[in-house]
Amino acid sequence: MTRLNDWFNNQPIQSKLILTNTFVVLIALIPIVFVLFGYEYYATQQATLQEIRIQADIVSDNAAAAMAFDDATMAREALATLRASPDMQRATLMAPNGAVLASYRRYDLPQRDTERIEISTKSTEVLSWKGFKLTKPVYLKSQFVGMLALETSLDSFYHRVWLYFIVISVTVFLGLAISLWLAIQLKHSITKPLSQLMAMVNRVADEQDYSVRPVAERLDEIGDLSRAFRDMMSNLQERDERLQELAFYDSVTGLPNRHFFKERIEQAVANAKRYHMRCGLMFIDLDDFKIVNDTLGHHVGDDLLREVGNRLSAVLRNNDLVCRIGGDEFAVILENVKDLQTPAMLAEKIIAAVSLPALLHGHEVVVGASIGISMCPDFADDTSTLLQTADAAMYIAKGHTKNTYHQYSIEL
Ligand SMILES: Nc1nc2c(ncn2[C@@H]2O[C@H](COP(=O)(O)OP(=O)(O)OP(=O)(O)O)[C@@H](O)[C@H]2O)c(=O)[nH]1
Known part of the structure; x- marks a missing residue:
């Protein structure tokens, strides 16, 4: 059993x-x-x-x-x-x-004693x-x-009686055959939506595609299951998007974070090498940002970071990427750069934009920006060299008068 x-x-x-x-x-x-x-x-x-x-x-x-x-x-x-x-x-x-x-x-029976x-x-x-x-x-x-x-x-x-037995047997056989035929017809309508749900679950598992949604028009248990699955997928998608945001975006400024930056700089260097183009990297470190935090509070510091992020985005071209990679540090990836003068001109614009006073919580706040620039393939052949050279250039800028930029060169 x-x-x-x-x-x-x-x-x-x-x-x-x-x-x-x-x-x-x-x-x-x-x-x-x-x-x-x-x-x-x-x-x-x-x-x-x-x-x-x-x-x-x-x-x-x-x-x-x-x-x-x-x-x-x-x-x-x-x-x-x-x-x-x-x-x-x-x-x-x-x-x-x-x-x-x-x-x-x-006539057909034998004689026998009465x-x-x-x-x-x-x-x-x-x-x-x-x-x-x-x-x-x-x-x-x-x-x-x-x-x-x-x-x-x-x-x-x-x-x-035998004839009747045959009639009943044929009737039972026909009844069974009809019920079998009906069951085969019905099984599709019952199991097809289940198979579709199964295919969706597999797609979610294999491709992490949380955008799939089953049709949930039926009012039976399968409809309930589809609706529950649809709600679950909506929650999962929301959670996935939230996780993606937390993993790749900075919660203060909403800009891409260090994680995102690392992936994109690798791509930018790979593209530059493959298509024989030039890409640039700028490290931007705010000057005297700590004073804002210390004198006006952390919340004003946060607002200032957001303001700087907006100003950087406004100055840059659409295909340039600005990221916040640390406390008061930003990075800009420049792709398909024509010449070495373009990043320098952009750095000047950034310094001008960041140095403009910002009115935050009734206070006029002023900070500067020190920028280090390096280019691939001019001064770096790979990502780590590009990062090092841009960093070195930024420290040189910082070591000068602050609120200035320095472009990496072979002499450094
Ligand atoms: N408001 C705020 N402050 C932060 C955040 N992350 C880091 N900081 C602060 O940013 C400051 C960065 O330090 P520094 O770069 O040495 O300060 P600085 O005054 O800009 O120094 P210089 O770069 O030498 O001009 C520190 O005081 C950190 O506490 C943040 O998310 N929000």
Whole structure:
């Protein structure tokens, strides 16, 4: 039983549906078949016995006069009418003293000694699976004139019952076939949305694609499941976007962070090398930023960082990328730079923009920017050299008068 249970549990839902449906139909049909067949068996048997009794009455009525007058010829004629009934096997008419007056035997049956029949004024009936035996007293105008004994087979009865059994079997078979066909038609409508959901789950697992949404129009449990899956995907997508933001963006300024910067600088260097272009890197460190924090508070410092971020974005071209890579440090990646003068001009613009006073929380705040610039492939062949050279240039700028820029060169 446990093994059967395990086997059933491991079947696909489609097979489960078909198996369950067929099993249920079969279980429902079994009692119906039993009741119908039992009723038909009983009713047909009673009708057959009744027919035989009626035949016995007719024969005994026809033979009564012959028996009263001991007329064997007439008695045989009365029995001869039984030939019309193929189930009738033997019949005997006996005088009250037990002597056989006339007997009948179906043409295909062997001769045998006449059975001793008890002479009595009572009828007897013996029913067995082989046949039906009946004896009954014969009266002529209330005078007992002898006995009639009949022996019949039940072939017609069994034939009718057998036919009925075939009809019922065909009906059951058709019922099962129709239910199987319906189950196969229905399984698609039930399992197709499940398969679609499964495909979506796989896509989420394989591609981390949280944008998939199942259609959830159905009002049944599968519809509920689709809606739950859709809500779960919305939450997952939101969470994924939030995680991406936390992982790649700076929470104070909203600019790309150091993590993002590292990925993009690698790409910029790789592109510059592959397409024989020039890319530039600027490190920008704010001057005297700590004073703002110390005198006006951290929140003003934060606002100033945001303001600087906005000003940098406003100065730069669309395809330049500005990132906040540390406390008061920013980096700018410049791609497809035509010449060495372009970054220098941009640095001047940045210094001018950052040095403009900012009005924050009612205070006029002024900071400067020290900028180090390096170029690939002019002064660096790979990312780490580009980072080092830009950093070195920035420290030179810082070491000078602050609020200035320095472009890395071979002499450094
Ligand atoms: N408000 C704020 N301050 C920060 C944040 N992260 C770092 N800082 C502060 O930024 C300051 C950076 O230090 P420094 O670069 O030495 O300060 P500085 O005054 O700019 O010094 P110089 O670069 O030599 O001019 C430190 O005081 C940090 O506490 C931040 O997210 N918000």
